Amino acid sequence: MSETSQKKGQDASVVAKAGLWYTVCTFIFKAMAFLTTPFFARYMTKAELGSFTDFSSVASILLVITSFDLSQSIIRSKAEHEKDMDSYIWSILSLSTIWTLIVYGVFLMFPGFFGDYLKIDWKYIHILFWYMLAAPPYTMLITKQRAFYQYKRFVLLTGIMAVSGTLLAFLLVLLMQDKLAGRIIGFYSPFIVFGAAIFVFLAFKGRRIKTRYWSYATKICLPLVPHALSLHILGVSDVLLITRLCGEEYTAYYSIAYSAYHIASVLFDAMNKAWAPWLIESLHARNYKDIKKVSKIYILIFAFLIVGLLLLVPEIILILGGSEYKPSIYCLPALLTSCSFLFIFTMYVNIEFYEKKTIGVSVATMIGTSANVILNLIFLRLDPEHSFVIAAYTTLAGYIILFILHYFIVKRMKMDHVYSIKFILCILGGIMVFAGLMNILYSYTIIRYALVLAYGSVFLYFVYKYRDRIKKVLLKKG
Structure with a gap:
């Protein structure tokens, strides 16, 4: 084995172990x-x-x-x-x-x-x-x-x-x-x-x-300051507008769902903390083939975790809010799907950041945030009783717009080849379909528990299949 190959293997192990520790400890x-x-x-x-x-x-x-x-x-x-x-x-x-x-x-x-x-x-x-x-x-x-x-x-x-x-x-x-x-x-x-x-x-x-x-x-x-401020506004505008236009009772439903959404956002943040440094180094070394290969695994892991959260939405809401917040269940599929789009478009933002094209990051975020606020102003008044669910879907619309904008920014930079857009669209489409399906299956507990059992079996199968690799990452010093 060449010295370069050994170094790549060592780097991959360090990144994997760092990612595992970031994710687990951030969660704790x-x-x-x-x-x-x-x-x-x-x-x-x-x-x-x-x-x-x-x-x-x-x-x-x-x-x-x-x-x-x-x-x-x-x-x-x-x-x-x-x-x-x-x-x-x-x-x-x-x-x-x-x-x-x-x-x-x-x-x-x-x-x-x-x-x-x-x-x-x-x-x-x-x-x-x-x-x-x-x-x-x-x-x-x-x-x-x-x-x-x-x-x-x-x-x-x-x-x-x-x-x-x-x-x-x-x-x-x-x-x-x-x-x-x-x-x-x-x-x-x-x-x-x-x-x-x-x-x-x-x-x-x-x-x-x-x-x-x-x-x-x-x-x-x-140039990223407006981006950070716009993301903050995107995070709080739903709550503020529901309170002002529809009432505090509906805000409470949305707030509980949004608290549950933070579980996914913590996952995203922890994984990105490990991914971004490796990506920057790989872009600098022009290791585009490695990036495309590893990014697919990276996306699949996050998608698998999102699916798990979608399966357990009723239990998550019960733990965080109690049975009186049962209506919040129907906010979470849209919010968790939003987090999937956030996860993907941040991968493109990382490329923009490497290329020092950060003005586009802020412009795109301000457009996405503005779209979210405008959609809320239009649709929340139409059905105040279901405003907390509507706000979840306007949030999803905002993140879809952000994904589209960041993809085309990177495409214009001629760096879109770094990731497989076909693979990404398949994953995002699959999550959206599964989220829609779960909205129906939350009323059918037995079917949902059967899916949870199948999900757990798949998880244990992959843990067993790759046990040697997992053990190597966990035990390797670095």
């Missing part, structure tokens, strides 16, 4: 949020829960604006600046910090305006900016670990942050009179403390700030 850490939700709902009032959700939403939006999402450039920059990565990270971190301090200064100059506009107490706004200063160092470090497949360090660091934040929030909500303060301080303090320590570590490792890296990173990431 995200599950903590689901498991602790009943606790916080019991000890906090609805107003306090709503205020925490508002604070989290503001934090996620402002973090995109102040950080420019510069950490996203790290995986791409590895192809060009691998030997100077420490200096690259410290340089873009300094830019993010300077801009965050400027925004913080503007807020301090007009405290009344921003406090009234955001409807957030200033003691929490200070915590918000400390978090926005401390989050980028943490994000950049774990992104570097992803880029170099350092999954053990990634799992350890993300685990510490997830567990410490959850446990501290849990403890402070129990002990403090002000439950909202307890949850905000408990959840965000670990990010602030560890982020500050990581900032010092990255500054020591990077030593020199090179402003040429500012230009490199902003050219890639600045």
